[in-house]
Amino acid sequence: MKVLKFGGTSVGSVGSIKTLLDILKDEDKPGSRPVVVLSAMGGVTNLLIAMAEGAAEGSEFTAALAELEKRHFDVVKALLDVQNQNPAFTRLKIHFNQLEELLQGVLTLRELTPKTRDQILSFGERCSALMVSKIAAQHFKDVLFVDASDLIKTDNAFGNAKVNSELTDVLLKSFYQQNNDKLLIVTGFIAGNDAGQITTLGRGGSDYTAAILGAALNAAEIQIWTDVNGMMTADPRMVQKAFPLEELTYTEAMELSYFGAKVIYPPTMIPAFLKKIPIVIKNTFEPAFAGTVIRHDCKVSTLPIKGISSINNISILNLQGSGMVGKSGFSGRLFSLLAREQINIILITQSSSEHSITFAVQPHDVDKAQQLIEQEFELELLANKLEPLVIERNQAILAIVGENMKQTPGMSGKLFHALGRNGVNVRAIAQGSSEYNISVIISAHDLAKALNAVHDAFFIELTKTLHAFCLGTGNIGKTLFNQLNAHKDFLQKNNGIQVKIAGISNTRKMVFNSDGLSLDTWQNDLQASDHEADLAGFIAKMKEMNLPNCVFIDNTASPKPIAFYEDVFKSNISVVTCNKIGNSASFAQYKTFRDTARRHGVDFFYETNVGAGLPIIRTLKDLMSSGDRIQRIEAILSGTISFIFNHFKGDANFHDVVKEAQEKGYTEPDPRDDLSGKDFMRKILILARDAGHEMEEADVQIESVLPKACLEAQTVEDFYATLKAEDAFFTNLKQQAENDKKVLRYIGKLENGKASITLQMVDESHPFYMLSGSDNIISFTTDRYKERPLVVKGPGAGAEVTAAGVFADLINVGAN
Numbered sequence: 041m042k043v044l045k046f047g048g049t050s051v052g053s054v055g056s057i058k059t060l061l062d063i064l065k066d067e068d069k070p071g072s073r074p075v076v077v078l079s080a081m082g083g084v085t086n087l088l089i090a091m092a093e094g095a096a097e098g099s100e101f102t103a104a105l106a107e108l109e110k111r112h113f114d115v116v117k118a119l120l121d122v123q124n125q126n127p128a129f130t131r132l133k134i135h136f137n138q139l140e141e142l143l144q145g146v147l148t149l150r151e152l153t154p155k156t157r158d159q160i161l162s163f164g165e166r167c168s169a170l171m172v173s174k175i176a177a178q179h180f181k182d183v184l185f186v187d188a189s190d191l192i193k194t195d196n197a198f199g200n201a202k203v204n205s206e207l208t209d210v211l212l213k214s215f216y217q218q219n220n221d222k223l224l225i226v227t228g229f230i231a232g233n234d235a236g237q238i239t240t241l242g243r244g245g246s247d248y249t250a251a252i253l254g255a256a257l258n259a260a261e262i263q264i265w266t267d268v269n270g271m272m273t274a275d276p277r278m279v280q281k282a283f284p285l286e287e288l289t290y291t292e293a294m295e296l297s298y299f300g301a302k303v304i305y306p307p308t309m310i311p312a313f314l315k316k317i318p319i320v321i322k323n324t325f326e327p328a329f330a331g332t333v334i335r336h337d338c339k340v341s342t343l344p345i346k347g348i349s350s351i352n353n354i355s356i357l358n359l360q361g362s363g364m365v366g367k368s369g370f371s372g373r374l375f376s377l378l379a380r381e382q383i384n385i386i387l388i389t390q391s392s393s394e395h396s397i398t399f400a401v402q403p404h405d406v407d408k409a410q411q412l413i414e415q416e417f418e419l420e421l422l423a424n425k426l427e428p429l430v431i432e433r434n435q436a437i438l439a440i441v442g443e444n445m446k447q448t449p450g451m452s453g454k455l456f457h458a459l460g461r462n463g464v465n466v467r468a469i470a471q472g473s474s475e476y477n478i479s480v481i482i483s484a485h486d487l488a489k490a491l492n493a494v495h496d497a498f499f500i501e502l503t504k505t506l507h508a509f510c511l512g513t514g515n516i517g518k519t520l521f522n523q524l525n526a527h528k529d530f531l532q533k534n535n536g537i538q539v540k541i542a543g544i545s546n547t548r549k550m551v552f553n554s555d556g557l558s559l560d561t562w563q564n565d566l567q568a569s570d571h572e573a574d575l576a577g578f579i580a581k582m583k584e585m586n587l588p589n590c591v592f593i594d595n596t597a598s599p600k601p602i603a604f605y606e607d608v609f610k611s612n613i614s615v616v617t618c619n620k621i622g623n624s625a626s627f628a629q630y631k632t633f634r635d636t637a638r639r640h641g642v643d644f645f646y647e648t649n650v651g652a653g654l655p656i657i658r659t660l661k662d663l664m665s666s667g668d669r670i671q672r673i674e675a676i677l678s679g680t681i682s683f684i685f686n687h688f689k690g691d692a693n694f695h696d697v698v699k700e701a702q703e704k705g706y707t708e709p710d711p712r713d714d715l716s717g718k719d720f721m722r723k724i725l726i727l728a729r730d731a732g733h734e735m736e737e738a739d740v741q742i743e744s745v746l747p748k749a750c751l752e753a754q755t756v757e758d759f760y761a762t763l764k765a766e767d768a769f770f771t772n773l774k775q776q777a778e779n780d781k782k783v784l785r786y787i788g789k790l791e792n793g794k795a796s797i798t799l800q801m802v803d804e805s806h807p808f809y810m811l812s813g814s815d816n817i818i819s820f821t822t823d824r825y826k827e828r829p830l831v832v833k834g835p836g837a838g839a840e841v842t843a844a845g846v847f848a849d850l851i852n853v854g855a856n
Contacts, residue, residue, distance in 0.1 A: 041220075042067060042261045045077040045228060045250035049267040050324040051168050052082030054118045060172070061179055063265065063327050068180060068223060075216075075253055077228045078172055079246040080164025081111060092160045095143045096152035105143070109136050112167055119175045128174040132167055139163045154198035158230075158240045162189070165227040165246070173225035182222040188249055189232035189239075191215055196233050200242035203231065203252060205311075212256040226253065244305025251319075255311035262312055263320045264304060270321040270332030271296060271303055274348040278488040279495050281502050287333040288346055293319075295441040295477045296349045309334065338443075344451065345442035345498050348491055353484055354386055355406045355433045356468060359413065360396030363425025371397065377416050383409050387437060387479055389470045398468045400481060406431060435467060436487040439479040440494065446475040455480070458497035461641045461856075462588050463612025464490045486586065493588035503532045506854050507554075507587040509543035509613075511578070512595035513566070515705070516618060517546075519843035520595065525559035527847075537854040542587060545578045554585055579604045583611045591853050593846065594619045602629075609636040609644070616849040618648035618842055624722035627734050643856055645849035650677060650723045651816045653841035653848070654834050660730050663822055663830075670731045672821040673790040674829075677723040679814035679837025680706045680714040681745065681786045686812055688784065694770035695763045706814055706837050710756050717742040717786070717797050724788040724795050733793055741796040745786060777801045783809060807831060814838065 044067060050056050067074045080088075087108055091101040109132075116128045142160050146152050166187065173185035191211045194201035216224075228246025231239050241248045247264055254262040268276070270284035271293065288296070290313045297304050303321055312319050313336075322331035364370050371390070374397065378385060387400040401409055413429055420426040445451045452471075455478060459466060468481040482490055496504045510517060524531075524539055531537050540556030544566055551557065551569040558565065571577075582592065592608045594601045594617040602622040608615055615637070623630050623646055637644040650656045663670065676682050683706050687697045698715070701707050707714050714720075721740045728735045744751065747766050753759040777784050782801040785808050789796050802809050807829070811817055816836025819829040835841045 041072045041074065041257065041259050042263060043075045043077065043250050043254040043257070043259045044263045044265060045246055046079065046265045046324065047246065047267070048079045048082035048084070050265050051078055051080075051172060054115055056324060057115065057119060057172060057175065059324055059327070060265075061176065063324070064176065064180065064223070066327075073221070073223050075224045075226060075257065075259075076172075077226045077246060077250040077253065078165065078169045079228050081168050084108065084111070084164040084168070085161060088161050088164055091143055092146060092152055092157055095146040096150055098147065098150060101143050101147070105136065105140060109133075112171055115171060116174070121178060124174065124178065128171065131170055131174075135163055135167050135170070155237060158198045159238050161240055162227075162230040162238045165229050169225050169227045176223065176225060180223050184219060184222040184224050186215075186224050186226040187230075188227045189230050192231035192241075192249065192252060194231045194233055194239045194241070196235075196237075196239070198239055201231055201233070201239035203241070205252075208252060209256045212253060216257050244308050247304050247308035251308045251311040254317050255315045258315065259317055261318050261320060263322055265322050265324045266303055267323065267325060268303060268321075269323045269326060269329050271334075271347065273346070273499060274491050274495050275350055278350075279348075279491050281492075281495060281499070281505075283502075284329075285332050285346055286330070287335060287338050289338050289443055290334060290336060291476055292346045292441055292443060293334040295439070296347050298349075304334075341442075341444055343442065343499070344444055344448065344454075345440045346444075347441050348494055348498070349439045349441055350487060350491060351386065351437040352487060353403055354400045354435050354437055354481070355403045355431060356398055356400045356435050356481055357406070357409060357413070358396060358398045358430040358432070359417075359426065360430075361420070361424075361426035362395070363420045363423070364397070365395055373416070374413070377412055378409060381408065381412060383412075387468070387470050387481065389468045398481075400435070400437065400468075403433065406433070432467065434484045435481050436484040437479055437481055438487065438490050438494065439477050440498065441477050443476060445478070451475075452478060454497050455494060458493045459490055461612065462486075462489055462493045462590075463640065464493070489586050489588045496589065500536065503536050503538040504589065504854055505538045505540055506589050506591055506850065507540050507542040507556075507585075508591045508593055508850065509578070509582045510541060510593045510595060511545050511575075511601055513544065513546040513563075514595065515839035516842050516846065517595040519839040520593075520846050521559050521562060523843055523847050528559075531851070535851060535854065537851060539850065539854075542585065542590075543578065543582055545573055545575070548573050550574070550578050550581075552581055552585065554587060575600055575604065579608065582608075582613070589854075590614070591616055591850060593617070593850065595846065597621070605633055606636050609633070609640050609642055612640050612642055614643040614645070614853045616643075616645045616846055616853065618646070618846055620646075620649045620719070620722045620726065622646075623649055623726045623729070624737065627729065627736055630729055643853045645852055646726075647849050648842050648845035649726050651818065651832070651834075651845075652679065652836050652838065653843075653845035654816055654818075654832055654836065656727070656816075656818055656832055657730060659820070659830070659832055660727065663820065663824075664731065668825075669823045670820065671791070671823065671826070672829075673727055673731065673788075673818065674808075674821075675724070675727070675788045675816070675818035676785060676808055676811060677788060677816050677818065677836065678714060678720045678786060679816055679835065680708075680711075681720070682811060682816065682836060683814040684715075685784045685786065686814075688770070688774055689778070693764075693767055694774075695760065695767060698763065699760065705839075710759070712746065712751060712753075712759060715745045716751060717744055720786065720788055720797050724790060724797060728790050728795050731790065733790075733795075735793075735795065739795060741794075741798075743796075743798040745799055773799075785809075785811070 091104045095101050170185050173183050177183040193204045193207045228249040250262050272282040274282040276282040316336040319334040320331050383405045385399050390397045464482050464486045466480045470479045543552045549566050549569045550571045550573050551566045590613040592613050592615050599621045647657045683701050684697050698711050750762045753762045782803045785800050785802050787800050814837045817833040819831050821829045
């Protein structure tokens with residue numbers, strides 16, 4: 041025999057009641073007919089509370105009562121045959137008349153006692169169970185409506201009555217023996233005292249009714265039918281990736297329920313726990329789904345934790361002072377005081393020095409708790425043995441729960457790494473010696489971000505989500521979006537990473553979406569956006585959205601975003617950039633960026649600053665971090681100049697080759713930005729700094745490729761005219777190199793703490809002789825690579841390879 045409990049949403053409409061009846065048809069079998077426990081229709085209990093409290097304050101309740109009556113009558117009209125409707129209407133009308141008399145009494149006296157409140161609330165369950173029993177009688181034989189107040193006996197603590205288990209068990213067993221051939225439809229939530237007065241079982245009362253019945257009747261299973269697919273790994277309203285758990289132990293379910301999982305309420309499990317009766321959480325609206333089984337003997341789980349629970353709004357009180365140290369009974373005095381006044385303590389933590397006690401309570405208990413503590417410890421406060429009570433509001437609790445946490449190293453480390461990397465400050469920590477639960481108190485503002493970050497950290501079989509905010513939609517930005525779109529399935533399958541573009545901005549517009557902008561329609565979305573481009577506003581919005589695992593991507597060549605890097609790091613957001621300006625400005629700024637990123641536990645990746653998609657920065661860092669020492673670096677790091685000199689041969693003239701390079705998109709709009717060596721200088725400077733040298737821009741010696749007249753031309757057109765006029769200069773250089781069987785190469789060099797960039801003629805014995813196209817090449821001579829240098833060579837310009845470098849940096853952020 042099974043006990044089936046249906047919540048308010050399961051009896052809340054005509055459609056849901058039809059589904060309920062279908063479920064009962066599958067469960068109703070000869071010899072093992074289920075016992076059905078029903079809650080009030082969805083929203084009815086809240087409506088009854090509002091009517092009762094409103095009447096006590098003098099408010100009229102007639103309209104609300106009419107609405108309540110109409111809801112029930114509409115269901116009867118829809119689901120009962122016409123000839124069967126009058127008996128149902130009559131019984132329901134009697135209930136509504138009694139309810140009206142009670143409410144009128146409250147209105148007249150302006151008083152709502154706990155006893156009257158319980159009686160008023162009982163009509164929710166009595167009406168729903170009566171109504172469903174009448175409807176069920178059309179589909180099943182021998183249906184019996186049961187008022188639980190006749191069978192479940194309690195004390196007189198109205199509102200949260202304590203069950204007399206021994207008497208209740210006798211009454212339930214006796215009743216069931218006489219009626220086990222019937223389909224029993226039982227009211228949830230309500231009970232009765234010895235005087236026959238109605239009491240209620242408090243929060244989660246209908247679940248408790250089901251557990252009491254299941255335990256007394258030795259049910260094979262207790263099913264809780266609700267509107268979700270079972271106990272979830274986290275609150276699905278805040279964590280989209282939350283998924284239902286197949287099974288839980290009683291202890292795990294208790295921990296998850298206590299810390300915010302609203303599917304069941306912990307006390308409801310006690311009777312089932314004692315009898316080792318499985319509890320199954322199922323979804324009325326998806327009955328084929330297996331749901332979650334809470335049982336005594338779970339199979340071994342591969343999950344590190346079972347779930348992440350949370351309480352959205354709590355307040356914490358911190359009491360500290362020297363008067364607590366070594367003072368026997370201080371904690372007992374404090375918590376006994378709060379217990380006497382029915383103030384529930386959600387979480388407690390105490391420093392080992394005994395100098396402070398921090399505890400969490402519901403926000404509505406804060407003022408009362410403060411008043412009680414200040415009265416109780418008035419003398420200690422006046423004597424300065426205790427400091428004034430510190431109260432922090434708008435806090436939240438996040439708890440990771442699971443039996444696999446027991447004696448498993450690294451659980452705390454993984455939790456705090458996920459929180460710390462996302463800038464979530466932990467105000468207090470609590471962990472029991474059972475190791476089933478680690479709880480932290482954080483700002484309520486950070487709860488959604490924290491839940492998602494921790495969920496990603498522990499459930500590694502799911503993809504980790506990176507939220508990227510992208511600045512710049514030129515060639516590199518567009519190509520990056522195309523690459524991300526083309527490889528999204530590969531990323532999820534092979535790297536376990538999902539990249540959501542949460543914000544995009546160019547110089548005209550900006551657009552945001554916390555669920556991720558479509559990489560198929562992002563250009564239209566950006567164009568249609570009402571947000572005008574505003575760099576400071578873009579950064580502010582990124583911080584305000586407060587998403588987990590954020591990355592700021594700078595795909596511009598503008599100095600303006602650089603001013604915001606430090607603020608971005610301080611917001612615990614990683615930075616990926618192809619913009620060299622930040623790293624090649626002052627050494628103080630270069631060092632500040634690194635120190636700030638390291639201090640806040642985020643990444644600063646800029647591989648594309650030096651060699652587009654080539655692994656130059658990463659190779660250098662690997663050499664340095666493994667203890668190797670750099671003796672010399674030689675490099676050609678300008679894809680533009682590389683292309684120009686590789687094509688400046690034979691009959692070609694320098695003017696035409698530079699023009700071709702610009703037309704192919706290899707140069708800046710003004711080619712002098714490349715040919716002056718300024719861009720190359722920035723790259724050598726970054727390499728020198730990453731190699732450990734405190735070097736400024738002025739320390740790099742640059743030999744310009746261009747004559748002075750070309751550099752001083754007023755416009756790009758003037759530059760090309762001057763370049764053509766200087767043709768003899770360049771032809772002479774080319775001829776001289778060809779006569780010596782050499783080629784022209786613009787080479788940067790770092791050696792003995794000095795950096796230079798010079799135009800050289802190299803022969804075929806030089807590793808740079810065979811360079812072709814727009815390739816970059818770099819040679820590392822180190823203590824380990826002394827005889828034969830380590831060489832990295834490949835394309836050093838172009839949107840595809842640069843975007844690929846940004847892409848790789850982004851994935852490395854995900855790996856961290």
